[in-house]
Amino acid sequence: MTMIEAIRDAHAVAMERDERVVVFGEDVGYFGGVFRCTQGLQQRFGSHRCFDSPISEAGIVGTAIGMAAYGLRPCVEIQFADYVYPAYDQIVSEAARLRHRSAGDFTAPLTIRMPTGGGIFGGQTHSQSPEALFTHVAGLKTVVVSNPYDAKGLLLAAIEDDDPVIFLEPKRVYNGPFDGHHDRPIVPWSKHPLSEVPEGHYTIPLGEARIHRPGGDLTVLAYGTLVHVAQTAAEETGIDAEIIDLRTLLPLDVDTIVESVVKTGRCLVVHEATLTSGFGAELSATVQERAFHHLEAPIVRVCGWDTPYPHAHEWSYFPGPARVGQAMLEVMGR
Amino acid sequence: MTMIEAIRDAHAVAMERDERVVVFGEDVGYFGGVFRCTQGLQQRFGSHRCFDSPISEAGIVGTAIGMAAYGLRPCVEIQFADYVYPAYDQIVSEAARLRHRSAGDFTAPLTIRMPTGGGIFGGQTHSQSPEALFTHVAGLKTVVVSNPYDAKGLLLAAIEDDDPVIFLEPKRVYNGPFDGHHDRPIVPWSKHPLSEVPEGHYTIPLGEARIHRPGGDLTVLAYGTLVHVAQTAAEETGIDAEIIDLRTLLPLDVDTIVESVVKTGRCLVVHEATLTSGFGAELSATVQERAFHHLEAPIVRVCGWDTPYPHAHEWSYFPGPARVGQAMLEVMGR
Amino acid sequence: MDGEQVGQQALRLHIPDTERGPGAEPPEVRFISAAGEMRRPELDEPVERIALMRKQMVRVLDDDGAATGPWDPQLTADQLRTGLRDMMLVRAFDARLLQAHRQGKISFYMQCLGEEAIACAHKRALHPADMHFPTYRQQGLLIAGGYPIVQMMNQVLSNEADPLKGRQLPIMYSSKEYGFFTISGNLATQYVQGVGWAMASALSGDTRIASAWIGEGATAESDFHAALLFASTYRAPVILNIVNNQWAISTPEDFARGASATFADRGFGYSIPALRVDGNDYLAVYAATRWAAARARGNLGPTLVEWVTLRRGAHSTSDDPSVYRPAGEASHFPLGDPIANLQRHLVTLGQWDDDRHAALSNELDAEVAAAFAEADAHGSVKSGHTADPRTMFDDVYAELPRHLREQRDQVGR
Amino acid sequence: MDGEQVGQQALRLHIPDTERGPGAEPPEVRFISAAGEMRRPELDEPVERIALMRKQMVRVLDDDGAATGPWDPQLTADQLRTGLRDMMLVRAFDARLLQAHRQGKISFYMQCLGEEAIACAHKRALHPADMHFPTYRQQGLLIAGGYPIVQMMNQVLSNEADPLKGRQLPIMYSSKEYGFFTISGNLATQYVQGVGWAMASALSGDTRIASAWIGEGATAESDFHAALLFASTYRAPVILNIVNNQWAISTPEDFARGASATFADRGFGYSIPALRVDGNDYLAVYAATRWAAARARGNLGPTLVEWVTLRRGAHSTSDDPSVYRPAGEASHFPLGDPIANLQRHLVTLGQWDDDRHAALSNELDAEVAAAFAEADAHGSVKSGHTADPRTMFDDVYAELPRHLREQRDQVGR
Numbered sequence A, B: 001m002t003m004i005e006a007i008r009d010a011h012a013v014a015m016e017r018d019e020r021v022v023v024f025g026e027d028v029g030y031f032g033g034v035f036r037c038t039q040g041l042q043q044r045f046g047s048h049r050c051f052d053s054p055i056s057e058a059g060i061v062g063t064a065i066g067m068a069a070y071g072l073r074p075c076v077e078i079q080f081a082d083y084v085y086p087a088y089d090q091i092v093s094e095a096a097r098l099r100h101r102s103a104g105d106f107t108a109p110l111t112i113r114m115p116t117g118g119g120i121f122g123g124q125t126h127s128q129s130p131e132a133l134f135t136h137v138a139g140l141k142t143v144v145v146s147n148p149y150d151a152k153g154l155l156l157a158a159i160e161d162d163d164p165v166i167f168l169e170p171k172r173v174y175n176g177p178f179d180g181h182h183d184r185p186i187v188p189w190s191k192h193p194l195s196e197v198p199e200g201h202y203t204i205p206l207g208e209a210r211i212h213r214p215g216g217d218l219t220v221l222a223y224g225t226l227v228h229v230a231q232t233a234a235e236e237t238g239i240d241a242e243i244i245d246l247r248t249l250l251p252l253d254v255d256t257i258v259e260s261v262v263k264t265g266r267c268l269v270v271h272e273a274t275l276t277s278g279f280g281a282e283l284s285a286t287v288q289e290r291a292f293h294h295l296e297a298p299i300v301r302v303c304g305w306d307t308p309y310p311h312a313h314e315w316s317y318f319p320g321p322a323r324v325g326q327a328m329l330e331v332m333g334r
Numbered sequence C, D: 001m002d003g004e005q006v007g008q009q010a011l012r013l014h015i016p017d018t019e020r021g022p023g024a025e026p027p028e029v030r031f032i033s034a035a036g037e038m039r040r041p042e043l044d045e046p047v048e049r050i051a052l053m054r055k056q057m058v059r060v061l062d063d064d065g066a067a068t069g070p071w072d073p074q075l076t077a078d079q080l081r082t083g084l085r086d087m088m089l090v091r092a093f094d095a096r097l098l099q100a101h102r103q104g105k106i107s108f109y110m111q112c113l114g115e116e117a118i119a120c121a122h123k124r125a126l127h128p129a130d131m132h133f134p135t136y137r138q139q140g141l142l143i144a145g146g147y148p149i150v151q152m153m154n155q156v157l158s159n160e161a162d163p164l165k166g167r168q169l170p171i172m173y174s175s176k177e178y179g180f181f182t183i184s185g186n187l188a189t190q191y192v193q194g195v196g197w198a199m200a201s202a203l204s205g206d207t208r209i210a211s212a213w214i215g216e217g218a219t220a221e222s223d224f225h226a227a228l229l230f231a232s233t234y235r236a237p238v239i240l241n242i243v244n245n246q247w248a249i250s251t252p253e254d255f256a257r258g259a260s261a262t263f264a265d266r267g268f269g270y271s272i273p274a275l276r277v278d279g280n281d282y283l284a285v286y287a288a289t290r291w292a293a294a295r296a297r298g299n300l301g302p303t304l305v306e307w308v309t310l311r312r313g314a315h316s317t318s319d320d321p322s323v324y325r326p327a328g329e330a331s332h333f334p335l336g337d338p339i340a341n342l343q344r345h346l347v348t349l350g351q352w353d354d355d356r357h358a359a360l361s362n363e364l365d366a367e368v369a370a371a372f373a374e375a376d377a378h379g380s381v382k383s384g385h386t387a388d389p390r391t392m393f394d395d396v397y398a399e400l401p402r403h404l405r406e407q408r409d410q411v412g413r
């Protein structure tokens, strides 16, 4: 399965098992979403379970919060993560806080899905990775997926979770495990073991990282597309990197991270989002706080530059295998 | 002068010198703002230079961007930082990017002021410190003020700056240099040297930190209210802390920071905002990257907890002198 | 005038009236009808025809205290006395807590002085299971709904017994059981949530409807548009209330209304039938609420209601209205006071007199005093009698995650 | 029907028509008037009277190609031929760039096929110094304004000569000099910025007005409300254009319009006079623009205009409309094609014929081909001929700060 198919499948399984699950968003109903992640749901479950919405992210999230407070389990799509900001107030001031401010009287179990990241020549408003704008907000959970198997299990877990979950889908890996070399032929998911997706229901617990590649030389903290890029860089540099796919950024699987860094003594943090105040800063700070005496070299961050994501120069912006590999060598002191 | 008077004065000086400066926001005109930071401006400059707006943060910032693109220099107030989110899209997608996306054809020289922080029993929606949500955004400058002298000079610099500036005013130090002990009598600004504010025009360059208290034992990176709290903690623990008031978070004065940490070998980062993914993470990561081999102990962060700011328990939430002092001892290995 | 001819005239910006303060004239209330004048449209009457009544106002009680016209809800004397009691209890409650603020027992308070009829009659006119999405000035919904006032006081005191564990600013109540959605400090967010709740109820084939509340000032916020639009598109069973109390902190209604005649006018562009109602007339509020509720329950979609009233007091205990309010505004206000209006009606009907009124007033004062004594016995944030500070880490998530466990362990260590 | 009686009926949610696709009926266009039927209101006519015309449409050209009625802008034959040429140039331009996309030379494109009259006539009817806040489907504003099409092509190719240095997605043009605000990928943001620009112009005693653009789908966004409200409150000299081309990607206009009759209706609630205009009628567009501009220039405030048209092509080169569009929609569309409509009018006037039309068409194709050849000579993002990647660090701020200098030094190292 591709990641798109896995996401579609997770929706269908959730809707089949629990009639409180409703799915809506821009172009999500009849058309099945601009990336087709909800294709077929309206036909199968009817237009009361999966429907189109007006183009209003604030309205989508605001009404979804009301539905969740009523007792439904809305799973909504923001067409591109770059367009989530009109809903930002509803997410951070409302969804994130209903439970706390009402002392558990009202809750907002909703899932907000959105495609993130660049690599499709989308320019500055179809390429953003806003995870750090959600990880700063107490009350939210934030998930970033990197492959079909995880995507299905994590989306089911998100929909079933009793708290609001921000579910980020790097669009560059929707159709294949992008290795970071944009100039090479596209590899489809079918060739990758993580595209084997079981039928029916399964979940992957939120808050648990996955060791994507075990290794002893250095720890790479990654998520989304960069998991695959780090894999390429490890292969190309021959460094025995332990690549951790964080999967859930908040709450973070600190144990898995610290255990690895204690073992390797070195740590590289990679993400596609803008460097300054990105989630990599939190990772670096956390590792430094908890494994300081084990660190043999400074923790290095390789991230998107502190500029808008440029259309023509996206491959200069994207932290590809060359930059990641170079940083690996640097952390290794080579 | 109090910090409120200094801010008012900065407005007046800016409006006097440059008729392109216009000031508006909720209750900003006739009433002079709920914290009275714009008091007297409408009477003095007329209702076309300083006026009330409808209660729409999106409209305030959206129209201000249009005015700035026209050639004016709007300086707008968001009544509480907690209410900036409806304007978040206009700030991060628009103000921050006009110049870049138009290759300099259009610009957005506007200043967005807002009171931040707790300590006035404001509860979760009158206490937030959202600086990290702005420092992640390329194209914005972010300033946090801690005293009247800086507030005037930095506000004038912000209004004159050719880029959009987020100007954060910790409300707890509006009327006095709060030492962190909420149970002691309030000390007014008049007793503090930084309340001596020159008449007329002066600016403090954006991007330059200020050494609030020189010291040799450890470096404390602070801004806003926490500058004063750190001062108290240094006095109370007897640790010879070098307290740096960052003043501008973006662009950051890396040189001053690194120079200090290289000297002291120890670093404590403090802020009132929620810890996870706060600006402290960026500071910790930066220091670690640039002064790793000089660090004798892990960098520690003392911040607000990862919860909404609670009304009754705000003094358990607030990183006061006890917590900051304890962390100083920890970083000193005592 | 023609386009070509006016091209070189200098433009100028219109700033709505900036004159305020003790020396200014009290602003005029626009478009007041006589009691009984406005007809009662069919529930499914086309929005154009309803919009033609835009400069009229639903009013039932005339100046002599008689009920008149097609909107008279024909309440029994008992219902009327209950309404009077509800409103007087709200007023006594507010007075006691304002006093508690002056006594330094609480950090903050907001009263609804002069606006009591709206929430009280609205709550009684709906079903107890319907869900309200209130602002901070609808304490009447809880009180008329029978929520224990001592619990409200515990919240306001942020004391040990506060059901919200000291987390929220005073008056930011929450009670799912009593159909009262948790109040947000962020204006307008609840309006679209109320629409979402109503959509969910309709999606579920339920019979409960939602009632969403907003101040006239806050209609300027973006969520107002999202709420009206989604309500219109999906014909959500929701009542969209706008409480026009003339003021938004220091700013008169002009800024949020703009050039339009009334706030009710906003409904037309979404084809949402909209009424303007005398919010100080308990009977008009009751009747208009029933009309809107019947539309919602009959799957006829949302209704917008502008309730015209006056904020008699300060915005909150944090502001000093003498700076911006014209002198004598309350006494000039043409719709009177909601309690006095209903009292006069009951007296006119021969169902009430001054003695009974004084007795009820004393009874309610005593009830409020007793409740306050009970709440006060649980202490307050000022006395340091609050929930355990470590409870602040609860309810951030359904389960306490590791990082919050670690943080909690540092509190009070 | 009465409130009490309908209480226990199960609620149900209304979902606007979900039937689409090749097998579905083409949606009907609502409320079409005959050419010349709608009267021309005074510039300061009360909004109620204008609102009464809500189900009428400004149309000048009748089916025979004759101009008729009070809205006829009385253009000269030269002006009409210029209009025709503008529209044909836009169409030829779009066609060439769609071809470039098929050839793999560009990453993305959006055409405005069928909507050419709106931007072209609007631009010609305003002053060149007025400022437009466009969406991505108003390339006609630049082309009718005389902006060099080769520059537009350079932008679309993201090549070495791209004035925006490869930073923006193709078609996201910017030209202050030509009164064309930098296009945002985020829908609706420009609408309120346009109002702010107009407010600034009025604050400054300038004579320039603003014209802000939005698609009917994007009117659902919150910024739409902020724009109308601020325009209403401060009577900003702005034209608020809604291009109703029936579709928002795959979603028909129903979702954004909700229950209301038209998008023009949205103006009423803010007391903003609103017109519905045949967007495929060059003369109607010209005349309505002049009317709105005269209001703005005369300090009479904003005007809302709903331009009714049809998006004939795909949303963009990224979508396949065959999934959701009814077959034959374009041929069923009752307002015809803007170029054919104006061509017929000129022929009727005896000012045009098939030969001249063919000649002009060839001339424009040649002009476009030459421009494309020139742009193409500067390469494209696909050929790797772009601005220096290190320029991406420029213009983030007015001056390059230290951290960006450091980052720039790492690019290409």
Ligand SMILES: Cc1ncc(C[n+]2csc(CCOP(=O)(O)OP(=O)(O)O)c2C)c(N)n1
Pocket: B026, B055, B079, B083, B086, C137, C185, C186, C187, C214, C215, C216, C217, C218, C219, C245, C247, C248, C249, C311, C315
């Ligand atoms: C998003 C947001 N912006 C600003 C505020 C500050 N604020 C609180 S109440 C208020 C005035 C609201 O006026 P109105 O809606 O008329 O309600 P009223 O107080 O009259 O009941 C303002 C500006 C806020 N709470 N939230």
Ligand SMILES: Cc1ncc(C[n+]2csc(CCOP(=O)(O)OP(=O)(O)O)c2C)c(N)n1
Pocket: A026, A055, A079, A083, A086, D137, D185, D186, D187, D214, D215, D216, D217, D218, D219, D245, D247, D248, D249, D311, D315
């Ligand atoms: C804030 C935001 N949300 C969603 C999108 C994605 N999007 C781009 S165009 C479009 C449809 C817009 O339709 P309409 O406003 O009718 O304009 P048209 O394409 O018909 O010209 C959508 C949903 C966006 N660009 N920005």
Ligand SMILES: [Mg+2]
Pocket: C215, C216, C217, C243, C244, C245, C246, C247, C248, C249, C311
């Ligand atoms: Mg009000």
Ligand SMILES: [Mg+2]
Pocket: D215, D216, D217, D243, D244, D245, D246, D247, D248, D249, D311
């Ligand atoms: Mg459209």
